[in-house]
Amino acid sequence: MEAGKPATKLKSEALQVLLERGLVHQCTDLEALDARLADGQVTAYAGFDATASSLHVGHLMPLMTMRWLQKLGHKPILLLGGGTSQVGDPSFRNEARPLLGDEQIAANITGIRHSVERLIDFRGEDGARIVNNAEWLTEFRFLEFLREFGSQFTVNRMMTFDSVKSRLEAQMPLTVLEFCYMMLQAVDFLELSRRHDCALQVGGSDQWGNIINGVELGRKGDGKQLFGLTVPLITTASGTKMGKTAAGAVWLHPEHLSPFGFWQFWRNTADADVPRFLRLFTELPMSEVLRLSSLEGAELNEAKKILATQVTAIVHGAEEARHAREQGDKLFAGEGDLAEPTHHMDLSHLADGLGLLQLLVHVGFAQTTSEAWRLVEAGGVRLNSQVIEDPRRKISVGDLKVDDQLSLAVGKRRKALLAFR
């Protein structure tokens, strides 16, 4: 079932909305799922790797799907892969991922939860849940696991999935560890259906194979009908994967990326992406989405600001969003500076002169001092609105402006205001 051409009239508001928003790519059984969603509350889950301490905008599609579902009376579960992160999903990858340790995974789970607390409502008895699949996956004994679940899978079938085939065809090694990943994800779905009556799994289109396995396991193992729904893989107009910038991923966690930085990311959307992004990542009524999408030329800038503010509000809250927009307006209206410090630093750092390169790395404008060096040489770095040409420039107390602040900018869009105390 492909998105965009519903064969029949949908009964459930949930699916209507998801289709209208462009959040549906494939579904295991659209009509039956529609009936189930129309019938009453459905518990749905989306899984995330615990490989970083925050989710990023690349995760926003499944998260928005979960948010809509919650809004329309259903119950989301976010499954964090504390167990599966110890294995690593091989889907569509040509190499095994580095494996993570227990402490790291535990820390990441805490961060991830924090990064989505505004997006999904976890409060109260009936709120969304976060569960960690380590809860059950680490409990299994090997033989027990093989006997209960191994008997439900055939290698023949497992080899037919594109996610595996791509690796095999690329002639890259696929270890048994990775090969079993899809079993683990299938077991996750089954466990969630047993423990929480979860009936729907939402994931990226690269998860289709893993999801199908879960649906089939539910049917064979427990005789239950489970559903899978994938969101489209989204690329930007320039064809790159969404959500990567020079400074790295666009994180949802405010400590990894300030709400203003987040707002800026959306404000910088390419013209051609605006209509799609409004539909996918905001909750504006479709009539408004269409109106904004019809704007042309420089008028689109207004649509971009609305897009940025809406998405920021969903992730960081309305207050932060309004704030970010004010900063953005001020910053680019004239030769303005940021109104509020983006970073705070101890005054003692300046005692011996703080290296400009270090500072650039510290605020995240460069990943390495070499990169910072090049930025300076390219003439892209400004300190207090002055272009700096000497990479060896040290910053001292004498550079501070009012309120012991210092402005630092790279390029046209990356700006920081440092406050020293």
Add this chain to the structure above:
RNA sequence: GGAGGAGUGCCCGAGUGGCUAAAGGGGGCGGACUGUAAAUCCGCUGGCUAUGCCUACGUUGGUUCGAAUCCAACCUCCUCCA
């Protein structure tokens, strides 16, 4: 089991003893232009407070004043034969 071939930087892809931190393209970043867009043009694109040093061409050793380039072993993959 036998015979050939391949493994290069974020990606693709040249390079067969010194001029190679490695052509060219893509992507990314910076500059100019603009609307904080796109297109175009110019520059940069391993690390290091740095006109030098260090680390890099599957892995480990070897030959050589000098190796991505030659030799050996190993790993992974491809093609043909059985």
